[in-house]
Amino acid sequence: MITCMNNTQIADVINRVADLLEIKGTNPFRLRAYRNVVRTLRDLPESAEAILADPQRDLTDIKGIGKDLAEKIATIAATGTLPLLEELLQEIPESVLSILRIPGLGPKKAAVLYNDLKITTLDQLQAACEAHQVAELKGFGEKTEQTILAGIPLAARAEQRIYWAKADEIAQVLLEHLRNCKSLQQIEVAGSYRRGRETIGDLDLLVVSDDHDEVMDRLADFDAVEQTIGRGDTKMSIRLAGGLQVDLRVVPAESFGAALQYFTGSKDHNVILRGMAKSRGLKINEWGVFRVAEGKDGANGGDNEYIAGRTEEEVYAAIDLPYFPPEIREARQEFEWAELGMLPELIELGDIRGDLHMHTTASDGRASTLEMIAAARQRGLTYIAITDHSKRVSMANGLDGERLLEQWAEIDEINAGLKNFTVLKGVEVDILEKGGLDIADDVLARADWIVASVHYGQRQSSEQITGRIVEAIRNPHVSAIAHPTGRIINRRERYEVDLEAVMRAAVEHGKLLELNANPARLDLDDVHCAAAKRHAIPVVINTDAHSIAGLDVMRHGIQQARRAGLTKADVANTRSWKQMRKLIGR
């Protein structure tokens, strides 16, 4: 039997196995090996199936994949499942996993609930708590029962991750609120927010202050606080009205860098870092880097000698490492890069010179061409492409050939009056359901820049949609493929594409791939960026702006590109339009 399992699907099977093993109480290191391989597969910029199919290559060459897990991956790729998973499901019903989503309830307690009370669902758990059966269990009590009851509605909600942009809004208001503290010396938001992940699970605030109570009281005073989850000497956790958790840590100035490093993560990056420190007789924790005293295990740093911690640079330097930008601290390749002295100089927002995907009032945008030009110049760009929808996208008032030619004539006039700025005649041409484009080639030939994208027929098979996109790539007038991954976060619509086939075609025909920075549709994420880099395909980072403010999302795209390790050279629109034109052969 031949099934078609992508990396994410294979990873999901292994992750389910890990979840069930965790409740069973397996060796925690075995569990970590499973979790690591889940992450490795999700981050892998090429398909595991392709590696399996290649007799020259072996999955065990990938760090974290040994003989056993390589076999398991091969089994999942071939059959879609794993005998081990089926066995585990005989023992433990999968619904038990829903219990793990309750804050403060982990695998050990879930196992007790299942073994002693046969609880497998949130409803059964609620009934057991209300009947006070849970408080009677060993290791549980009144307080735990109440915590569980309060946590059941939270678990019932879907996983709470919010867009980075939304987290940013909340973070800015929170920072403003806390800056009023007299004792506040430094404040920073760490965690996945600082690493620039697309979505954020919680906010980690880090503060230097000599009056812990003032800062914690101030946080408790924040308008949107719904619940204080915990509060100790140095650490406090709250939940905001929308469900977002905020963790606050107060540290002394000499520990700020160590704490910032520590709470920025990622967890896996820190595991490697600490292991490296340990092998050098050092110890890193959130308080600093310490030389471990002779004959001591130094559990609380008692006699250990503090050697660094005021800044992150200091922490990394203490173990002979360069400073890692937060976006690449994901335990992917950053430590290998550092060892080889090949840490990439990541692209920055200021490197972007043009934005090649935006809409105006001619189709579904909210600003005119002139307004978009003014806004783009204000943001330091030297060229933009106007890429309104084409006629097939009638809902967006898409333009037919005639209206396009009129728009382009206007653009010619505008350009004649512009200095040091170029407006490109473009279109976001629709890739039709039956293949082909909805604007005639003789019209397309008169454009400067054409992005092609799929809007309709998204329910077709992956083969069909891939075929349509590859055909568009072969059209000599098309410059780039927009939305190449069919990826839309948090929405039901998305189309499946064989991205490897798309990339091979892009390489063959010298076409570019677009990364759309719009946070609702970051459709070429860091993993896909890394794949594009592996194929040496230039990425174009655009905003797909429908308004002036829409241009500001560019930095989201930059964050994703940075997370993939892209440099200025990997991104096409860091070039001038003149250089770009050479790249796309116009």
Next chain:
DNA sequence: GCCGTTTTCGGCCCGACTGTTTTCAGTCG
């Protein structure tokens, strides 16, 4: 279950906070 310039065994990051304990396990990040 993975890994190795301490390589086929014996390690595997580290601390804060909570609740149930009578010295610590569980959970979280």
